[in-house]
Amino acid sequence: MTVSKTAEKSSEKPGDAAKGRKDATDGQPEALQLGELSEQLGYVLKRAQLKVFENFLRCMASLQLTPAQFSVLLLVEKNPGRNQTEIASTLGILRPNFVALLDNLESRDLCARIRSTNDRRSHILVLTDKGKAVLARAKKLVATKHEARLNELLGQANREALLGMLSKIANEF
Amino acid sequence: MTVSKTAEKSSEKPGDAAKGRKDATDGQPEALQLGELSEQLGYVLKRAQLKVFENFLRCMASLQLTPAQFSVLLLVEKNPGRNQTEIASTLGILRPNFVALLDNLESRDLCARIRSTNDRRSHILVLTDKGKAVLARAKKLVATKHEARLNELLGQANREALLGMLSKIANEF
């Protein structure tokens, strides 16, 4: 299969260069070739993560919860009575950076710091009633708007397989 | 190494609370329950992404290339003769933030900005010889150290399935 006879090497491959791209006279700007980039797991992983977070924020707009805040509420609900260091470290948040995050949640009356009676250095974390209520609504939003859309896109089985592989990477890589 | 056998059992449920966790007398700090967090795709996705980037940086330590820098080199190699706006935007990098990134690569003589003769506003991007050589070595490192480890962890078929699903999310979500 001989492709073309005259214009074989004569320029106009998608990215030729400084002398001859005429978008003005021509048509579209000719999309770039991603090439090996689309095979790089790190690249695709990052882009997918950004999309998922973006969608998460949209779904949670009415509750004004970021992914990090949501994860804190979830973890405190599941582990009431733990202190800041424990909650922060299992989320991979450094203690200094956890302070402002908690200040925010506490100022919105979603969770509370309680001085521990055992160890008066530490602050025990608990959800307030409002925090529990907001979290319940957040869970519903995530399930119906966020995760549902992922299921729709990938299918239930694929979504679970994806979760399993990502967990493996997160834990064993 | 005398193991005290008296305080073996403490009858504490994992998250009991402010009245009675005695790590001092007891054993381990009792790991927290992730609960629904481990089912949140966004959470697992983010953690996996961090792990993958971290490993990428380790593999590239000898070449001092970040994921972003590597992606720029890959894209410029595949699309020589494009300007900054085109390269940056297909990578999701805003033009202002792309300047410093390019300054870095250019100062290391990995790529070059060339004033276009068509449009003297734009800078055409090309890899230098050194840039091509470094990128070739980088590709080898990524293939043998980075992606190989992922294949080892997931298996070839699963790795490809993972890539496919992430691409779907990145593009269609």
Added chain:
DNA sequence: TATAATTGTTATGGACCATATCAAATATCG
């Protein structure tokens, strides 16, 4: 030709992440 749009760039502010340091409280050990 006058006006609008584009390109690379600078300046700037916000969000997130990491380290050092501190006071208060507790643990450890002589």
Added chain:
DNA sequence: CGATATTTGATATGGTCCATAACAATTATA
């Protein structure tokens, strides 16, 4: 017991990445 070390929450600070506004030079458009 008491001196020292460690832990906890907190502050200060710096780095990186991300986003917006603005600008000069250049090009496109009305």
